[in-house]
Amino acid sequence: MTDTTTRDDSADAAAVATPELEAVNERQKRRRGLWLALPAWVYLAVFFAIPLAIVFVYSFATRNRFGGTDLSGWNLDSYRALGGDLVRAVLVRSVVLAVITTVICLVISYPFAYFMATRSTRTRNLMLVMVMIPFWTNFLVRNYAWYVILGTDGPLSTITETVGLGETRFLFTQTAVVLGLVYGFLPFMILPLYASIERIDGRLLEASRDLYATGAQSFRRVLLPLSMPGIVAGSILVFIPSLGAYVTPVILGGAKTTLLGGYIVTQFLEARNWPFGAALSSVLMIIMLGATVVYFRKGGQTL
Amino acid sequence: MGGPSVTAAVELSGVTKRFGDVVAVDNIDLAIADGEFFAMLGPSGCGKTTTLRMIAGLEFPTEGSLQIFGDEMGTLPPNRRPVNTVFQNYALFPHMSVRENVSFGLRMQGMSKSETASRTSTLIELVQLGGMEKRKPDQLSGGQQQRVALARALVNEPKVLLLDEPLGALDLKLRQEMQDELKTLQRELGVSFVFVTHDQEEALTMSDRIAVMHEGRLLQVGSAEEIYERPSNRFVADFIGQTNLIDGTVADRDTIVLANGSKVAATTGHVAGTSVAMSLRPEAMHIGRPEDIPATHATSSLTGTVTEVNYLGVALVYRIAVDWIELEVRAPTVSEVDRLKPGETASVWWARETAQVVAD
Amino acid sequence: MAGENITEPRGATKWLLRANASFVYIFFYIPILVLIVFSFSDNRNVGVWGGFTLDWYRDFAESDNTREALWNSVQIGLVATVISVVLGTASALALERFKFRGRAVFDALLYLPIIIPDVTMAVMMLLFFSEAAELFGFSKGFATITLSHIAFSISFVSVVVRARLGGMNDRLEEAAMDLYATRWQAFRYVTLPLIMPGILGGGLLALTLSLDDVVITQFVTGPGWTTLPVYVFGLIRKGVTPLINAVSVVMLVASTILVVLSLIAQRIRGGDTV
Numbered sequence: 001m002t003d004t005t006t007r008d009d010s011a012d013a014a015a016v017a018t019p020e021l022e023a024v025n026e027r028q029k030r031r032r033g034l035w036l037a038l039p040a041w042v043y044l045a046v047f048f049a050i051p052l053a054i055v056f057v058y059s060f061a062t063r064n065r066f067g068g069t070d071l072s073g074w075n076l077d078s079y080r081a082l083g084g085d086l087v088r089a090v091l092v093r094s095v096v097l098a099v100i101t102t103v104i105c106l107v108i109s110y111p112f113a114y115f116m117a118t119r120s121t122r123t124r125n126l127m128l129v130m131v132m133i134p135f136w137t138n139f140l141v142r143n144y145a146w147y148v149i150l151g152t153d154g155p156l157s158t159i160t161e162t163v164g165l166g167e168t169r170f171l172f173t174q175t176a177v178v179l180g181l182v183y184g185f186l187p188f189m190i191l192p193l194y195a196s197i198e199r200i201d202g203r204l205l206e207a208s209r210d211l212y213a214t215g216a217q218s219f220r221r222v223l224l225p226l227s228m229p230g231i232v233a234g235s236i237l238v239f240i241p242s243l244g245a246y247v248t249p250v251i252l253g254g255a256k257t258t259l260l261g262g263y264i265v266t267q268f269l270e271a272r273n274w275p276f277g278a279a280l281s282s283v284l285m286i287i288m289l290g291a292t293v294v295y296f297r298k299g300g301q302t303l
Numbered sequence: 304m305g306g307p308s309v310t311a312a313v314e315l316s317g318v319t320k321r322f323g324d325v326v327a328v329d330n331i332d333l334a335i336a337d338g339e340f341f342a343m344l345g346p347s348g349c350g351k352t353t354t355l356r357m358i359a360g361l362e363f364p365t366e367g368s369l370q371i372f373g374d375e376m377g378t379l380p381p382n383r384r385p386v387n388t389v390f391q392n393y394a395l396f397p398h399m400s401v402r403e404n405v406s407f408g409l410r411m412q413g414m415s416k417s418e419t420a421s422r423t424s425t426l427i428e429l430v431q432l433g434g435m436e437k438r439k440p441d442q443l444s445g446g447q448q449q450r451v452a453l454a455r456a457l458v459n460e461p462k463v464l465l466l467d468e469p470l471g472a473l474d475l476k477l478r479q480e481m482q483d484e485l486k487t488l489q490r491e492l493g494v495s496f497v498f499v500t501h502d503q504e505e506a507l508t509m510s511d512r513i514a515v516m517h518e519g520r521l522l523q524v525g526s527a528e529e530i531y532e533r534p535s536n537r538f539v540a541d542f543i544g545q546t547n548l549i550d551g552t553v554a555d556r557d558t559i560v561l562a563n564g565s566k567v568a569a570t571t572g573h574v575a576g577t578s579v580a581m582s583l584r585p586e587a588m589h590i591g592r593p594e595d596i597p598a599t600h601a602t603s604s605l606t607g608t609v610t611e612v613n614y615l616g617v618a619l620v621y622r623i624a625v626d627w628i629e630l631e632v633r634a635p636t637v638s639e640v641d642r643l644k645p646g647e648t649a650s651v652w653w654a655r656e657t658a659q660v661v662a663d
Numbered sequence: 664m665a666g667e668n669i670t671e672p673r674g675a676t677k678w679l680l681r682a683n684a685s686f687v688y689i690f691f692y693i694p695i696l697v698l699i700v701f702s703f704s705d706n707r708n709v710g711v712w713g714g715f716t717l718d719w720y721r722d723f724a725e726s727d728n729t730r731e732a733l734w735n736s737v738q739i740g741l742v743a744t745v746i747s748v749v750l751g752t753a754s755a756l757a758l759e760r761f762k763f764r765g766r767a768v769f770d771a772l773l774y775l776p777i778i779i780p781d782v783t784m785a786v787m788m789l790l791f792f793s794e795a796a797e798l799f800g801f802s803k804g805f806a807t808i809t810l811s812h813i814a815f816s817i818s819f820v821s822v823v824v825r826a827r828l829g830g831m832n833d834r835l836e837e838a839a840m841d842l843y844a845t846r847w848q849a850f851r852y853v854t855l856p857l858i859m860p861g862i863l864g865g866g867l868l869a870l871t872l873s874l875d876d877v878v879i880t881q882f883v884t885g886p887g888w889t890t891l892p893v894y895v896f897g898l899i900r901k902g903v904t905p906l907i908n909a910v911s912v913v914m915l916v917a918s919t920i921l922v923v924l925s926l927i928a929q930r931i932r933g934g935d936t937v
């Protein structure tokens with residue numbers, strides 16, 4: 001689409017076709033594709049691939065006494081530091097909370113997606129839009145809303161006090177963080193699950209019932225396996241950002257509940273230990289790549 | 304046929320199209336006359352669509368010359384060729400109304416607004432879509448979509464119209480109606496139609512000439528009669544209509560030795576020793592008891608055992624086992640007492656000229 | 664797979680499914696409602712009701728800081744969106760319609776920004792711009808933020824547009840060319856209108872992501888430069904005033920308007936016809 005037809009309409013127009021001409025044509029077509037891709041290609045190479053490489057390089061560098069980074073004396077110190085007690089605690093806590101978040105999202109979303117997929121087209125579209133609206137709402141705003149609800153004198157506490165349950169103190173706990181993460185990432189689970197369940201031919205379930213399966217058996221033997229790509233995609237889409245979450249733990253978890261994302265940020269903005277921060281980021285990235293490879297192995301196509 | 308026009312509407316000489324290792328079209332020579340209704344027939348994957356796409360300019364030949372009214376097309380892009388296409392499944396623009404679809408070609412050619420409007424209206428009337436101008440394609444039935452596709456191509460007054468299985472998506476009744484309409488339209492406009500189809504009956508009834516393709520090669524080009532009655536090779540004989548193919552070897556100009564050693568008379572047209580097949584149409588054979596064979600047909604007959612008789616109303620279909628093969632014979636219905644029964648000995652014979660000898 | 668039949672759950676299962684769906688929607692919308700309600704509360708304590716007031720909205724309108732941050736966000740969001748829509752659409756066309764050298768690598772590279780956590784992306788951009796600033800000497804701010812936002816938005820636009828292109832019949836472009844359209848005209852009058860819903864959707868996603876971003880912006884911004892989310896985030900960390908409720912509601916309304924507009928645009932464009 002980049003060049004106009006005036007160019008290829010020219011001299012060769014009336015020539016008899018030959019393999020050479022065909023090859024020229026083929027090359028022209030490839031070149032057209034390359035030209036189209038080129039701007040984005042170059043952009044991503046410069047502003048994504050190179051930065052990615054720099055992070056890996058930095059993770060082997062040394063922090064100097066002034067908080068700067070010496071790009072010499074390459075070593076594995078930053079990776080060794082990953083074994084420290086504090087780091088281990090942060091890593092374990094992050095993974096545990098991310099797993100809990102993923103499981104909760106899955107448990108809520110699966111029946112929801114199934115319910116949605118079995119409605120009439122009209123209802124289904126309406127339900128979908130109603131899921132999309134919070135999804136498009138500003139992420140920070142959505143976290144902040146829970147901050148307001150869970151606050152010491154906030155509406156939740158007021159309600160529990162009024163009914164005689166005493167005041168609740170959820171804010172700045174791990175529970176609040178999980179709540180915020182579930183709230184933030186639930187659509188990421190619902191949408192791929194819905195997409196994969198919606199695609200399943202309803203007659204397959206009928207067939208399984210016809211072949212003497214109970215409702216539960218037909219769920220376990222037919223629906224569940226067939227919706228596996230959606231389950232894997234949704235889980236990865238929730239797990240990865242939960243693991244790297246920064247905004248939610250800071251707003252809802254407070255200082256006590258540092259997670260991996262916040263810990264990395266601290267290395268750069270406060271502790272000024274860039275090589276260590278880079279090593280942590282590299283680890284996060286490798287976990288992410290591993291998860292994605294699993295996804296594609298499981299037969300997922302697109303995210 | 305197209306009459307004695309000097310230059311062909313479309314002429315392919317030595318055209319080959321390869322996709323990597325696949326030879327989709329293999330060294331085709333073909334001339335389509337001006338004003339001709341030309342059908343291309345062949346099994347799936349034989350290269351019909353590819354040939355059509357090369358004429359349209361949607362695909363360029365790997366090798367060979369492709370001329371339209373004497374002008375070499377070579378690698379000219381589709382927008383600069385005087386041909387238009389009715390696509391399989393129509394490829395109507397879903398975001399445009401009927402009117403916008405039909406006028407698209409004229410607008411792209413930069414024709415004046417008034418001229419575009421009047422020609423568009425004429426064509427919409429011609430295909431009987433008046434009153435539906437504002438509808439989108441998805442608000443039309445299959446047959447109506449078909450007409451839009453036709454109008455959209457014909458409004459440009461192409462010199463050749465290419466149609467890729469235009470009736471494939473329609474149900475039987477509509478299909479027959481559209482066959483008549485297409486044929487009438489083609490006669491009125493006098494434009495060459497190149498028509499790709501899977502359906503041999505469609506090809507046989509509609510076309511002036513038919514090309515039979517197989518595995519990228521052009522096996523035979525001729526009128527419906529020629530192709531049906533004088534197939535040029537085994538594939539064509541087998542592909543067009545029902546036939547019995549009996550293997551044998553040419554002995555001399557008038558004799559074939561069948562696989563069981565019996566000799567039959569036929570115009571062989573091949574040198575001695577060639578292995579051939581004799582094609583006998585089920586309806587071209589007579590059936591009776593061995594003593595019924597006329598003396599004149601002694602060397603154009605076979606004898607075997609009836610295995611099956613099926614009653615089809617106007618006809619009876621017999622299956623007769625002759626040594627190594629089974630023949631299908633279609634004969635007029637006779638009263639039940641006169642019929643041959645399974646297990647009885649039966650003979651078939653045929654007029655010499657109806658037996659076609661074909662090589663592979 | 665819609666329909667009422669044997670496979671339709673009955674009894675307890677049916678009610679559990681319904682209850683779960685209701686719960687999901689309550690869960691989604693209660694916090695948003697609470698936020699809106701308390702943005703009108705006349706009490707310095709964010710979660711406590713103290714009578715109706717519009718003071719916080721007035722404060723928002725009169726505060727230079729928020730206005731400037733908002734303006735910065737809008738500028739960055741628009742520029743980043745326009746550029747990533749162009750680059751993302753072009754790359755989607757290239758990947759969906761052409762073979763070219765390096766296609767597989769490009770395809771993989773395009774997926775990475777989608778799956779990489781934003782903290783990692785922030786670290787990447789910080790280190791990159793620090794190195795680049797040393798080499799070329801420029802100051803961080805508008806440019807570095809916008810460049811970073813484009814770097815992740817291209818991929819999202821590309822994925823959304825590709826999905827749309829993949830669902831489009833290839834024959835349509837050929838039909839246009841057969842009807843005397845040049846390659847450009849075929850794109851302009853057939854392909855572009857048909858993928859427009861995808862382009863709009865991708866653009867909306869890019870804009871939303873840009874306006875959502877806190878951590879990357881925080882990492883690559885320079886002195887004196889802040890966007891609305893970063894500013895609000897700072898306020899929340901420092902200790903909250905109900906002003907933030909008002910700011911949040913404004914952001915909420917803005918995103919809702921965007922979504923509604925895009926839905927309307929898709930309807931008008933006849934988005935379901937391909």
Ligand SMILES: Nc1ncnc2c1ncn2[C@@H]1O[C@H](COP(=O)(O)OP(=O)(O)OP(=O)(O)O)[C@@H](O)[C@H]1O
Nearest residue numbers: 322325326327346347348349350351352353354501
């Ligand atoms: N773009 C392409 N790339 C590779 N191979 C192709 C391409 N187009 C066609 N072919 C191959 O060329 C051969 C001929 O294809 P073509 O579409 O012309 O067949 P056809 O006769 O139209 O079949 P059908 O009746 O099924 O439509 C097939 O083997 C097909 O697989």
Ligand SMILES: [Mg+2]
Nearest residue numbers: 351352353467
């Ligand atoms: Mg075909």
